[in-house]
Amino acid sequence: MKAAVIVFPGSNCDRDLAVAFEKAGADVTMVWHKDTELPQGIDIVGIPGGFSFGDYLRCGAIAANSPICRSVVAHAEKGGYALGICNGFQILTETGLLPGALRRNANLKYICRPVGLRVETTDTIYTGGYDKGQEILIPIAHHDGNYYVDDAKLAELKGEERIAFTYLDNPNGSVADIAGVVSRNRRVLGMMPHPERMAEPEHGGTDGSAMFRNLMDMLATA
C-alpha cells in the first residue's frame, strides 16, 4: 500500500498519521501543499489534523484551495481513497468531496479528550475491521467539530449508510451525533476523532489500529 500524507503550514498530526500508516506496513510519502501532483501510484491520501493556514477565514478553507488539493480532488474523483482526520475532515468538506460543514463547537470550547464512538457501518475499507455497532474509544481535539448537514442531506446519508461513526455522548453539538461520514462511493472518509492517536499501546489504547490494519489488508492486494 502506498500512502501520501499532505503537509500544510499548520498541520500538526501529519507525522502521527504517517507513523500509523507505516506501522500498518504502508510505504508513506509526505507531500507539501505547494506540490501540484501526488506521487505516482498512490493508493490512499491522508489529510492530517492541525490548523492549516491558522484556520484563517474558515477551518480548512484556504487549504482546500491549495495546489495539492486540486490533485487530491482529481485522485478522489477517479475513485482513489482519501482519509481526512480532524482538520483533514474540515478540508474535505470545503473541497466538496464530502457533504456538510464543521461549525464551532456548541459549547464554544476547544475539547481534547478520548470519546466513545459507535461504528455505524462496516461497509467501508476504513471500518471493515470493526463490528457493526462496536463501541470504540478515540480521542478528539478540536474547536470546530460541530457537524452540520441539512435535513435532506441527513436523510440521504442515513439512507445510503454513509455515517461511519457517531458519538456515544455528543461532545460538540453535531447533527445526529455524527463523528464521521463517507463519500457516495465510500472511498473518502472524513472524521473529527483521531484514530492515529489511539493506534499503539503507548497511546493508552489501540482502538484506532483496526482502521489502518484493514486499509493495509484491503489495499495490499488491490
Added chain:
Amino acid sequence: MKARVHVMLKNGVLDPQGEAVRHALGSLGFDGVEGVRQGKVIELDLAEGTTEDTVKDMCEKLLANTVIESYTIDMG
C-alpha cells in the same frame, strides 16, 4: 474601488457564538435582546472595473461556505 462582503450563518443554522453574545448582553442588564447572529465583513480593495459577478465568484469559491453561510455584496 472597494467591495464589502458580509458573510452570515444561514437562518436555521445554530450560531453558538451569537448565542453566547446574547447571554453576555443579558447578564450586563440589556433586556430585550431576543437574538444575536454573528458574521464577518470582508473588505476587498479591487482593480477598477472589477465586476460584481467576479466578487460573487470569489464568494462562491472561497469567501463563504454556502453549505452553512449566506453572503451579500456591497460594491463601491
